[in-house]
Amino acid sequence: MTLYDLANPTRFLSLVERIMPWLIGATVLALATGLYMAFFYAPEDYQQGVTVRIMFVHVPSAWLALLCYAMMAGSSIGTLVWKHPLADVSAKAAAPLGAAFTFLALFSGSIWAKPMWGTWWVWDARLTSFLVLFIMYLGIIALWRTMDDPIKAAKANAILTLVGVINLPIIKFSVDWWNTLHQPASVFRTDGPALHSSILVPLLVMAGAFTLFFIMMHLMFMRNEIYARRIRAMRMRAASAAQPHANVTAQIREV
Amino acid sequence: MDSFFADLPRHAEYVAAVYLMAVAVFGGLLTVALVVKKQRVKELAELEAAGIRRRSAKKQG
Numbered sequence: 001m002t003l004y005d006l007a008n009p010t011r012f013l014s015l016v017e018r019i020m021p022w023l024i025g026a027t028v029l030a031l032a033t034g035l036y037m038a039f040f041y042a043p044e045d046y047q048q049g050v051t052v053r054i055m056f057v058h059v060p061s062a063w064l065a066l067l068c069y070a071m072m073a074g075s076s077i078g079t080l081v082w083k084h085p086l087a088d089v090s091a092k093a094a095a096p097l098g099a100a101f102t103f104l105a106l107f108s109g110s111i112w113a114k115p116m117w118g119t120w121w122v123w124d125a126r127l128t129s130f131l132v133l134f135i136m137y138l139g140i141i142a143l144w145r146t147m148d149d150p151i152k153a154a155k156a157n158a159i160l161t162l163v164g165v166i167n168l169p170i171i172k173f174s175v176d177w178w179n180t181l182h183q184p185a186s187v188f189r190t191d192g193p194a195l196h197s198s199i200l201v202p203l204l205v206m207a208g209a210f211t212l213f214f215i216m217m218h219l220m221f222m223r224n225e226i227y228a229r230r231i232r233a234m235r236m237r238a239a240s241a242a243q244p245h246a247n248v249t250a251q252i253r254e255v
Numbered sequence: 256m257d258s259f260f261a262d263l264p265r266h267a268e269y270v271a272a273v274y275l276m277a278v279a280v281f282g283g284l285l286t287v288a289l290v291v292k293k294q295r296v297k298e299l300a301e302l303e304a305a306g307i308r309r310r311s312a313k314k315q316g
Contacts, residue, residue, distance in 0.1 A: 051266045054273045061277075100280050108273045115266045213281065220288040227295035234302045234309055 068098035088154030093221035
C-alpha cells in the first residue's frame with residue numbers, strides 16, 4: 001500500500017480499523033514495561049535521588065512535542081505542495097497532541113526544577129523557547145477553530161506551521177548557544193549517550209511507549225476529523241438540495 | 256522496589272505529581288477521542304437515516 005492509496009480516506013479508515021487493536025495492545029504493553037523499568041529497574045540517581053524518575057516522563061514528552069511539530073511541518077508541505085487530501089487532516093489532528101506533550105514537558109520540567117534548581121521556572125533559553133512552542137501549538141489550534149472552511153484553514157495553518165519550524169533548532173541548540181540552567185544533550189550526542197544503560201534503556205522504552213501512544217491517538221483524532229468533514233459535506237449537500245440555487249456545493253470537498 | 260519505597264518521603268510528591276499529570280493528560284486525550292468518535296458516528300448514522308448521502312457514497316452504491 002502506497003501513500004497514494006492512503007490518499008483515499010475510506011481506505012485510510014479501513015486501515016485504521018484493522019491496525020487499531022494491535023496498536024492499542026502494543027501501546028499498553030510498552031507503557032507497562034516502561035513504567036515497570038522506570039520504577040523497579042532504573043536506580044535512583046546518587047545526587048537527584050528519586051526525582052530522576054521524572055525524566056522518564058519529561059524527556060519522552062519533550063521529544064514527542066518536537067517530533068509532533070516536525071510531523072505537522074511535513075504535513076503542511078503535503079498540503080501546500082501536493083494537496084494530499086489527508087495532509088491537512090493529519091496536521092489538524094496532531095496539533096492538540098503536540099500541545100498536550102509540550103504541556104506535559106513544561107509541567108514535569110517545572111516540577112523537577114523545584115527540588116533540583118530551587119525554583120519552578122527560569123526564563124532561560126531552553127525553557128522560554130519551549131514555552132514559545134506551546135504558544136505556537138495553541139495559536140495553530142485557535143487558527144483551525146477560527147475558520148469554517150477547512151481548505152482555507154489548512155493553507156493558513158500550513159504557512160503558520162512552516163514559519164514556526166524556525167523554533168525547532170532554537171530549542172535543540174539553545175543549551176549550546178546560550179548559558180542555561182538546563183543541562184546539555186545527554187542522549188543524542190556525537191560521542192554517544194552520557195547516560196548509564198540502567199537509566200538509558202528505561203528511558204528509550206518509555207520514549208517508544210510515548211511514541212506508540214502518539215501514533216494511536218493521532219490515528220484516532222484523524223478518524224474523528226474525517227468523520228467531521230463527512231458530516232459537514234453531507235449537511236452542505238442537504239442544504240444545497242433544499243435551496244437548489246444556492247452555490248454551496250462549490251465549497252464542499254468531500255473526504 | 257525496597258529502595259523506591261524507602262525513599263518515598265524525600266521528593267516523592269514531585270514524582271507522584273508528574274506521573275498523575277501524565278495519567279490525566281493521556282486519559283483526557285483518550286476520553287476526548289472516544290467521546291467525539293461516538294458523537295460523530297451517531298451523527299453520521301442520523302444523516303444517512305434521513306436519506307442524506309455523500310457524493311462518493313452514491314457513486315459506490
